[in-house]
Amino acid sequence: MQDYKEEHKETLVSTCDLLGLNRQVYYRALKSKADKQSITQQVITLVRGVRNIMPKLGTRKLYHMLKMELSMLKVGRDKLFRILKANHLLIKPKRSYHVTTDSHHRFRKHKNIVSNLDINRPEQIWVSDITYVGTRTNPSYLALITDAYSKKVMGYNVCESLAVDGSLQALEMALNNRDSEEEPLIHHSDRGLQYCSNDYQALLGNNNIKASMTEKYDPYENAIAERINGILKQEFHIARNIKNLDLKKKPIKNAIGIYNNLRPHLSNHMLTSREMHKQNKLKRKQYKSKSLTMLASLSFKS
Secondary structure, eight states, rough: OOOHHHHHHHHHHHHHHHHTTTTHHHHHHHHHHHHHHHHHHHHHHHHHHHHTTTTTTOHHHHHHHHHHHHHTTTTTHHHHHHHHHHHOOOOOOOOOOOOOOOOOSSOOOOOOTTTOOOOOOOTTTEEEEEOOOOOOSOOOOOEEEEEEETOEEEEEEEEEOOOOOHHHHHHHHHTTOOOOOOOOOEEEEOSSSHHHHHHHHHHHHTTTHHHEEESSSSSGGGGGHHHHHHHHHHOOOOOOOOOHHHHHHHHHHHHHHHHHHHHHHHHGOOOOOHHHHHHOOOOOOSOSSSGGGGGGGHTOOO
């Protein structure tokens, strides 16, 4: 064996000499390649550890969550992006849209009173929406109430119809999770039957909450709510094909828990929703306009 190694060493030396290569340069190149491969593998392992919990988390949020470990590996954000791209681990967002709003009804529709409002504290504005999380043969719907400042899901409900009961239960959960009842609160939604109904408006009124509604058929008028729907469906796959409603509720509850407590937001200065909700000193990041009607860029960078 020793003779074999010596024989091939001589061959290598001869080849390096023929090509005009320095042996030290050659060995350094081999070691550098091995080191890069080792770092890449360690980075992929770290990323997969996070994505086991949040399967579709984007690169910037991954970098924020793994910053300490990546720093030890001397991997910056750009290098992380290159590693993920080379290993086909970048996330390609998918968009889908299902109409869940019926605004052709006899109930009163409220004006949009938040379009030019500066959002500067938690529980100043709640945004509400209903998103489709079922199949054609097994329809089901998720009603959500989210704090516009912190992006924290305050209340939710999963049911098999678009009846007002599901939205009412989501609102009741949000009210139970409310931290302060002294500060004024506005409830913003689309003009759907559920939110305009007498029962829903009575519950808002009994808790001194003002009603605000979109005035156009533009999803960006309720962009924050639309964005939360997208995150839960695209990043957490809550719209999976589970026929049993009780079984479907479990992954949705788990996804919302992870979303509130673990997932950082760009608009929250990379704080989680729960962390952002506990303070009111930080100014919410906005990228174009303070208006809720122009929140497309803000919400789609959450």
